[in-house]
Amino acid sequence: MVLIVDDNQENVFSLKTLLDLHKFDVDTANSGEEALKKILKNTYSLIILDVQMPDMDGFEVAEAVSGYSKSKDIPIIFLSAVNTHKKFITKGYASGGIDYVTKPFDPDILLLKIKTFYKLSEQTRRLQEMDRVLRDEIEFRKRAESRLKDNVAELESILESIPQVAFTTDFDGNVEFVNQNWYQFAGRRDEFPQCEEGDIRQYIKTAIRAQHQQVNEVKVKKLGTEAFRFYVLYLTPVKHHGIASKWVGILTDIHEQKIAAQLLEKRVQERTTELVHANQKLEESNYELQQFAFIASHDLQEPLRKIQVFSNLLNEKYTPPSVQAQGYLEKINLSAERLRKLIADVLDYSNIKGETAFSIVDLNGVLERLLTDLEVVIRAKGATITAGPLPTLEVIPVQIRQVFQNLISNALKFARKDVPCHIEITAEHVAEKAVDAAAVPDGDYCRITVRDNGIGFSEDYAEKIFEIFQRLNTSERYEGTGIGLAIVKKVIDRHYGLIAARSVESQGTCFIMVFPVRQTASVEALEHLNI
Incomplete structure (x- = not known):
């Protein structure tokens, strides 16, 4: 202007x-x-x-x-x-x-x-x-250079104080600084520690080409020794405007940890081999045990039938027997009947693994047919059973029927004498495999609840009731073998599900089951579980 x-x-x-x-x-x-x-x-x-x-x-x-x-x-x-x-x-x-x-x-x-x-x-x-701009730039560069010198001095002081081998290089890989530990592996600063396959210089060149941190496991030996030891070499870039202007190298001794890890890995491999052999023997033993249980149960049924037949003949042909003799015969018949049921339950328990074919099943149909078969018992007990809509799940049909049958029979058996038996069955989809999971319309799991108003039990025994031959009541008061709930638990395990029991004495029991809607495991995976 x-x-x-x-x-x-x-x-x-x-x-x-x-x-x-x-x-x-x-x-x-x-x-x-x-x-x-x-x-x-x-x-x-x-x-x-x-x-x-x-x-x-x-x-x-x-x-x-x-x-x-x-x-x-x-x-x-x-x-x-x-x-x-x-x-x-x-x-x-x-x-x-x-x-x-x-x-x-x-x-x-x-x-x-x-x-x-x-x-x-x-x-x-x-x-x-x-x-003016040049003067400002010169002043800025002077201050930056001063700060850089201070930072380099601080870095070198830190590297000198650490117990590891530490060094720095320029952007071309030329060594600028080494701490005192360096001289345990190299006679001069411009020499590099010797690795089993060369020297450290090759790792520096690789890091410069990659332009990012490199971590390498190397075997290095100290001067005056012949044995190589395991070390970890960290090469970290110091970047300016996105370009590595300097590299910081740290060499850390990991020899003891490496040897320990190798020893542990070897022991793990040995132990894994032992476990594989043990698992094979266990599978063979389980198969033999199942065969033995099946054969023994069938063989036991024949003398048991003879006991029952001859006991009935004595009662019919030599009547009227004495009161004492009649009491003995009744005890023989009752014991034989309990033994028959026990043998039948043992057969069921040992045969759970036999059926492995999953299929899409409408549980409403399963429950409807089961209630028809139990109609006489239900009417005799004066019981009422209500069931909400049940889902369609991928299950083993025979086994899922057995679950419902055992739980309903259990509820009928342990009904209170002075209270009409009522059994309620409900189902809902849930988000995850958990008893208390949140209900969601399209969940991957289904929660089925079987609730009764029977005699109940103390929740101190909530886990024990699923163990085989566990009974909370005497056989004189309530008939049973103590295998029914163990069968239920084993079936649910085969379906990758879970079951829990909640109860209050004299108020009833609630069995909560969670099943996957669709089975993702193959038959081979089920066999591997050995359940």
Whole structure:
């Protein structure tokens, strides 16, 4: 911007018009005081200053402008029609002007001078700006270099204090610093510790190519020794603007841990082999045991039938027997019947593994057919059974029927004598395999609840009731073998489900079962479980 300072409005107008025609940005002032105020507020590239002005002449204004740090480098062209003597021209140059033009003047010559000085002023201003930026950049770099030196010194101090081998390299992998532990493996700083397959230099080159941290397990030996030991080499980049400018290396001894891990791995492999053999023997033993239980149970049934037959013959042919003899015969028959049921339950328990075919089953149909088969017992007990809609699950049909049959029979058997038996069966989808899981419409699991109002039991025995041959009541009061709930538990385990019992004495029992809606395990996986 060019500032024209003149108290004559005609001069200002004519000169401003000339500069406007040549695309100069022009500002004007009518006095020296106004010019100084504008110079303090604005930035000008050239000042055209009239010498003869009231109050404050051009020389005084020029001296004031030269005294301001902001404006001291602004070029000033004096313009005068009166003060044309040599002494005024000399005074103009002395007060800070770079040219002195007397009137009348040639407009073209004046315009050339204005363009020249304006261009020089702009160049000077840009150079000063560049100089300022460069000075700031130099100062910034000095401070950054100082901080970097401090950081490097701090890093080297830290690396010197640690018990591991530590070193730093430049971005090309040339060693810059090593701590004292380095010399246990290398005689000089520019040497590298020897690895079983070379030296550490190859790992540094790999890290430089990758440009990110590298962790390598290496075998290194100390100077004066022949044995290689296990170490972990950490190579971490120190990045500046995303580029690794330095690398920090740490070599940590892991020999004892490595040897221990190898020994542990070997023992685990040995133990795994032993377990595989033991599992095979266990499977063979389980198969033989199942065969034995099946054969023994069948073989026991034949003499048991003879006991029952001959006991009935004695009762029929040699009647009337004595009261004592009749009591003995009744005990024989009762014991034989209990033994028959026990044998049947043992057969059921041993045969659970035999059926492995899962299929999609509507539990409503299973329950409906079961209740039809139990109709006589239910009517004799005066029991009522209510069931909400049951889902369709992927199950083993025969076994899931056995679960419902055992739980309903259990509820009928342990009904209170003075209270009508009521059994309630409900089902809902849940989010996870847990007894108390939240109910969700499309859950992957189904929770089925069988609740009765029977005699109940103390929850101290909630886990024991699922163990085989466990009875909470004597056989004289309640018939049974103690295998029914064990069968239920085993069937649910085969379905990857879970069961829990909750009860209050004299108020009833609630059995809660959780089944997967769909079975994802194969038959082979089920066989592997050995249940």
